[in-house]
Amino acid sequence: MPNALAQEKSLYLIQHAENPVDWLPWGETAFARAQTEQKPIFLSIGYSTCHWCHVMAHESFVHPEIAALLNTHFVPVKVDREERPDVDKVYMAYVQAMTGRGGWPLSAWLTPDLKPFFGGTYFPPEDRHGRAGFASILRAIAGGWKNERDKLVAEGDRVLAALRGHQAEAGRADAAAGAAKSLVEAAGSACERGFQYFYEAFDAAHGGFGGAPKFPRAANLAFLFRLAALQGRDSDVGREAVKLATATLRAMARGGIHDHVGGGFHRYSVDEAWFVPHFEKMLYDQAQIAANCLEARQASGDERFAWLARDILDYVAREMTEPHGGFCTAEDADSAVGPGADATHAEGAYYVWTDAELRAVLGEDYAFAAEHFGVKPAGNVPESLDPQGELRGKNILVMRRSLAETARAAGLDPEAASTRLVAVLAKLRAERERRPRPLRDDKIVAAGNGLMISALAKARQVFGAEAAPAYAAAVRAADFLQRELYDPATGRLARMWRKGRGAAPGFAEDYAAVIQGLLDLYEAGFELRWLQWADRLQTTMDELFWDEQDGGYFNSAADAPDIVLRLKEDYDGAEPAPSSLGALNLLRLAGMLGDESRRARGLRCLEAFRGRWENAPHAMPQMLCACELAFEAPRHVVLAGDPSAADFAALADVLHETLGPRRLLLAADGGAGQAWLAARLPWVAEMKPLGGRATAYVCEDFTCRAPVSEPEALRRALGG
Numbered sequence: 001m002p003n004a005l006a007q008e009k010s011l012y013l014i015q016h017a018e019n020p021v022d023w024l025p026w027g028e029t030a031f032a033r034a035q036t037e038q039k040p041i042f043l044s045i046g047y048s049t050c051h052w053c054h055v056m057a058h059e060s061f062v063h064p065e066i067a068a069l070l071n072t073h074f075v076p077v078k079v080d081r082e083e084r085p086d087v088d089k090v091y092m093a094y095v096q097a098m099t100g101r102g103g104w105p106l107s108a109w110l111t112p113d114l115k116p117f118f119g120g121t122y123f124p125p126e127d128r129h130g131r132a133g134f135a136s137i138l139r140a141i142a143g144g145w146k147n148e149r150d151k152l153v154a155e156g157d158r159v160l161a162a163l164r165g166h167q168a169e170a171g172r173a174d175a176a177a178g179a180a181k182s183l184v185e186a187a188g189s190a191c192e193r194g195f196q197y198f199y200e201a202f203d204a205a206h207g208g209f210g211g212a213p214k215f216p217r218a219a220n221l222a223f224l225f226r227l228a229a230l231q232g233r234d235s236d237v238g239r240e241a242v243k244l245a246t247a248t249l250r251a252m253a254r255g256g257i258h259d260h261v262g263g264g265f266h267r268y269s270v271d272e273a274w275f276v277p278h279f280e281k282m283l284y285d286q287a288q289i290a291a292n293c294l295e296a297r298q299a300s301g302d303e304r305f306a307w308l309a310r311d312i313l314d315y316v317a318r319e320m321t322e323p324h325g326g327f328c329t330a331e332d333a334d335s336a337v338g339p340g341a342d343a344t345h346a347e348g349a350y351y352v353w354t355d356a357e358l359r360a361v362l363g364e365d366y367a368f369a370a371e372h373f374g375v376k377p378a379g380n381v382p383e384s385l386d387p388q389g390e391l392r393g394k395n396i397l398v399m400r401r402s403l404a405e406t407a408r409a410a411g412l413d414p415e416a417a418s419t420r421l422v423a424v425l426a427k428l429r430a431e432r433e434r435r436p437r438p439l440r441d442d443k444i445v446a447a448g449n450g451l452m453i454s455a456l457a458k459a460r461q462v463f464g465a466e467a468a469p470a471y472a473a474a475v476r477a478a479d480f481l482q483r484e485l486y487d488p489a490t491g492r493l494a495r496m497w498r499k500g501r502g503a504a505p506g507f508a509e510d511y512a513a514v515i516q517g518l519l520d521l522y523e524a525g526f527e528l529r530w531l532q533w534a535d536r537l538q539t540t541m542d543e544l545f546w547d548e549q550d551g552g553y554f555n556s557a558a559d560a561p562d563i564v565l566r567l568k569e570d571y572d573g574a575e576p577a578p579s580s581l582g583a584l585n586l587l588r589l590a591g592m593l594g595d596e597s598r599r600a601r602g603l604r605c606l607e608a609f610r611g612r613w614e615n616a617p618h619a620m621p622q623m624l625c626a627c628e629l630a631f632e633a634p635r636h637v638v639l640a641g642d643p644s645a646a647d648f649a650a651l652a653d654v655l656h657e658t659l660g661p662r663r664l665l666l667a668a669d670g671g672a673g674q675a676w677l678a679a680r681l682p683w684v685a686e687m688k689p690l691g692g693r694a695t696a697y698v699c700e701d702f703t704c705r706a707p708v709s710e711p712e713a714l715r716r717a718l719g720g
Contacts, residue, residue, distance in 0.1 A: 004029075009498040010080040011441050012048040016057065020067035023078045026087055026562065034075040034112035040145050040152070041114070042074040042138075043091060045106040047082050048441040049280040049332040051347055052122045053105045059125045060134050066125065069135060073142035074109075081106075082329055082445055083496055083504050086556035090565050094159055095119040097166075109141055114564045115156030163565055183607060186614050187627040194617035194624055195227055195237060201618075202244050206273045207251025213278075215268040216252060218288030219572035219580075221245040223621030225295040229659050230628055233299060242299045249296050252289075253308050256396040259351065260373070261428045263315030265289055267333070275398055276385045279348040279438075280333035283320060284575050286312050287451035294455070294462045298659035306463070313459060313470055316452065319440070325476030326444035326484075326497065327452045336436035343436065350438050352394035353428075354379070361431045362424060368410050369424045374400035443498040446485055446506055447575065450513030453477050457517065457524035461656040465649065474521055478530065481514060491540040505560075508553045508578035509569075511541035515585045519592075526643040526652075526667035528676060531592065538589055541582065542601065551608030552579045570612045572622040579605055580622035587629035591636070591664045594681045603630055628662050633701045635661055637718075640668040640687045640707075641694030647709075648694040654714045668697075 004024050006017035016023055024030040026043075034041050044061075046053030060066045070076045081088035081104065088106065094116040096102040101121070108119035118141060123134035132140070144152055181189075198220060201209040208214045224245040228238040252258060255274025257266050264286050266277035293309035296302070320328045335350040336343040355377045359366045373395070374380050380398075381391040401409070407417030456474035459467045484501060485494045493506030493514065518534035521527070544557040547568065554566040555578065569577040586602030589595060606626060613620040637655060641648040648667075655665065668674045668687040678685035683704075689695045693709040698717045708714050 005078060009443070009496075009500065009502050010048075010083045011439075011443060011498065012046060012053075012080040012082075013078050015048060016061060016078055019057070019061045020064055020071075021061050021076050022067075022071045023076050026077055026079045026084060030075055030077045031112070031114070031562070034110075037075070038112060039073065039075050040117075040141070041110040041112065042070055042076045043079065043106075043108045043110055044076070045079045045081050045088050045091065045108075046104045047080055047330070048439065049282075049330040050104045051278065051280070051333045052103070054334055054345070056105050056122050056134075060123070063125060066135050066138070069138040069142070073138065073145070082441075082443070083502060085509065086507055086560065086563055089555055089567055089569070090563060091116055091119065093163055093565075093567060095121065097163065098159075111153050111156045113156075114562070115153075115160055117152045117155040117159065160565060163567075167567065183603065183610070184631045186610060187606070187624065187631060190613050190617040191227060191230075191624055191627065194223060194621060195241060197618040198224060198244055199240065202247075203272060207248040208272075208274065209248075212272040213268050213270050214257075214272060214274060215574070216257070216265060216285060216289055217573065218285075218292050219576055219622040220618075221248060221292040222288075222295070223624055225292070225299055225659060226625045226628060226662075228299055229661055230632075233659060242296075245292070246296050246300055246302070246305070249289075249292060249305065249308065253304075254399040256398045259315070260397045260399070261351075261425055261432055262319070263311045264319075265312065271385055276381060276391070276396060277348075278333055279351055281320075281331040282574070283316070283327050283329055283445075283448040284451050286316050286320070287448065287455040288575075290316075290455040291458055294458045295659055297462060298656065301658075309459060309462075313456065317469070317473060321473065322442065322444065324484075325473070325480040327449050327477060329441045329443050329445050329448060331440050332438040335438040339436065346390040347388070348391060348394075348396075350432065350435055352381075352391060352396055354393055355395065357431075358395070358428075361427055365420065365424050365427070368406070368420060371409055372399065372401055372403075372406040372421065373397040443496050443502075444480070444485075445496045446481060446493055446510035447513040449477055449481055450510070450515070450517035451575070453517030454513075454520040457520035460524040461520075461652075464653045471524055474517075475525070475527075478518065478521055482533065491536055492544075493537070493540075505557065507557075508541065508545040508555050508582070509575065511537055511545070512553070512578045512581035512585060513575075515541070516581050519585065519588055523665040526639070526665075526669070526673075528667075528669075528673040532676075534585075535589060535593065538585060538598070545578070546601070547608070551604040553582050553605070568608075570609055571619050576622040577620065579609060580620055580626070583623055584626040584629065587626055588664060591629065591634050592666060593677075602626070606630060632661065634699075635663040636666060636697075636699040637663050638666045638668050638684060638687050638697040638699065639694060640670070640697065641689045643667050643669060645694060650711050651694055651696050651709075651714055654711045654718070657715075660718065 002017040003022055005013040008014060008025055013025060079087050091108045092102050092106055095106060098119060103121045105122055108116050110116050126133040127136055198209055224241040228241040231238040233242060252274050257269045257274045257277040264281055267280045267282055268278050270276050290309050290312040293305045296305035333347045334345045337346050337349045358375055362369055375395045379393040380395045403417055404414055407414050453474045456470040460471035484497050493510050494501050495504040495506050495510055496502040515534045515537050518530045522530040545553040547554055552568050554568055556563045556566055571577060572580050583602050583605040586598045590599035609623060613623055617624060639648055639651055666677060668684055687697050690707055690709055695707045695709045696714045697707050698705045705717050708717055
């Protein structure tokens with residue numbers, strides 16, 4: 001019989017519905033049972049596309065003896081970290097503090113009142129190499145709970161007190177930092193040291209920063225591009241910042257972390273050369289890397305980055321977009337090796353090739369492709385990078401030569417070589433479609449969709465009319481979020497949707513990412529409704545998550561009944577911290593709507609994390625991107641005219657031709673939209689098209705230049 005997880009919406013929880021473990025979802029039923037039976041909770045946190053989560057499930061959670069131990073001595077609880085990131089962050093903070101490392105699956109043991117007293121990540125089923133196995137740990141904890149419960153309860157109290165103390169200490173450090181120098185001085189110094197950190201950490205041989213494993217941490221590149229925009233792309237710092245960022249993107253594009261056949265990027269590389277990836281694909285990576293590529297195109301003028309952005313967006317449109325318009329969360333790393341329900345699964349099985357497979361599929365094109373992609377008859381993955389042996393005899397496609405070099409070796413001109421390569425990839429894609437696909441987690445998460453809306457909106461800005469399908473996809477996704485995940489009566493977002501709205505509320509990261517996406521969507525198409533919704537969501541985010549005492553945003557709301565510790569995230573990792581996006585959103589809204597209270601809150605948000613970004617600027621590069629609007633004089637461009645007209649679009653396209661200082665964009669449409677804006681920014685009221693043509697008003701330092709109607713005149717005004 002299925003356990004209680006069979007009724008859940010999360011695909012990860014449903015994957016465990018047939019386990020012999022009596023899993024319960026996180027919630028009152030589990031808590032009440034723990035209190036009534038006075039048993040500790042065993043909390044297991046993961047997500048549907050997590051490789052080691054699958055391993056632990058197959059080794060331990062289907063094992064009858066281990067299931068009996070869990071069912072007898074504990075209340076077993078499963079959490080999807082993508083559905084409940086607030087729960088995950090509390091217990092991940094504990095495990096990291098206790099063990100010095102984290103990751104998924106996360107395993108934690110809690111008292112009935114949810115206080116952690118022991119934890120770790122993956123545990124093998126039996127004792128190995130002097131390390132206790134999962135069954136041994138379960139027996140030991142069960143014995144400890146029976147015989148020394150007071151000590152375990154005291155440990156839970158001690159841990160929570162220590163975590164609270166750490167957070168309070170960080171807040172005091174931020175406050176102390178504020179007394180040393182002005183915020184603007186501190187931010188300027190932090191940006192300089194942040195650049196110096198990335199300059200020194202840059203891997204000149206392989207791109208990226210530091211050694212293995214290498215993650216495509218998009219916030220690093222966003223900071224470098226923003227620094228180049230502020231310093232000037234022709235300055236020494238600007239040129240070097242663009243060089244570091246674009247070299248990293250080129251290295252990623254060549255590597256195995258890039259899916260050359262199907263598009264998009266895998267999660268990370270296990271080696272320093274971006275060669276052997278962890279094969280899962282996450283929506284938030286696609287969104288942020290696409291945005292990096294678009295800024296690389298603006299900064300360098302190199303069309304290869306435009307191609308790479310399209311590669312990612314085409315993949316998302318084809319493989320991660322649901323018919324209703326929302327974007328799916330992830331694709332798994334593992335898939336079946338061959339057909340049939342009983343086929344074994346292996347990581348990367350969908351993506352890798354034997355030499356014989358490539359010869360059979362490509363025929364006379366084999367030699368051309370093998371040279372270009374580094375194919376070897378015995379496989380190209382060294383044993384040292386394949387500890388599980390799943391890639392033995394297989395080839396990961398990685399661009400070992402540039403297309404120009406491949407063309408010369410094949411005696412072709414570049415255009416003919418490009419045509420041949422496209423044909424090769426089409427053959428491989430068709431063949432790959434015959435394989436069992438990796439599992440796709442089709443839940444729609446608000447935060448990831450907000451990031452994707454932002455990327456698609458930026459594609460419309462950079463590519464102009466040719467990106468109309470991308471803009472349409474962004475609008476459809478925003479419509480979906482508003483229809484399915486938003487309650488207009490309360491102003492609140494829900495976290496996720498899968499065959500209906502999930503029970504989890506939206507968290508700070510959801511609000512921050514969706515607000516950013518809506519602001520970018522407004523500046524791409526100038527539909528006022530998106531700016532108005534962003535304004536309403538910001539008000540709700542402030543009510544639910546703002547820390548009135550110390551500033552910044554908590555991850556969870558004040559009224560969350562099942563969170564024993566409210567945390568504030570101070571690291572821009574795979575996704576930006578809510579306060580990093582929140583600070584920039586506040587400052588953008590302040591300038592777009594003339595709201596000084598929002599500006600003050602944005603500055604306070606920066607101040608709240610000052611100790612963190614001043615001491616370790618590389619920890620919060622996304623937050624440092626907000627400093628431009630915090631300390632630079634406001635820059636507005638108001639386009640007067642019909643946003644759907646060609647002359648309006650011609651002016652809008654000029655605004656995004658190159659990477660420059662951040663400008664706040666508004667549309668004076670001559671109707672209700674302009675009246676709504678003018679009620680907040682009175683100086684917008686008189687801005688009109690001149691001579692019946694769309695007109696741009698460039699306003700800086702509280703002064704507007706002479707209006708212009710020609711694209712070339714607007715280029716000169718922006719450059720001046």
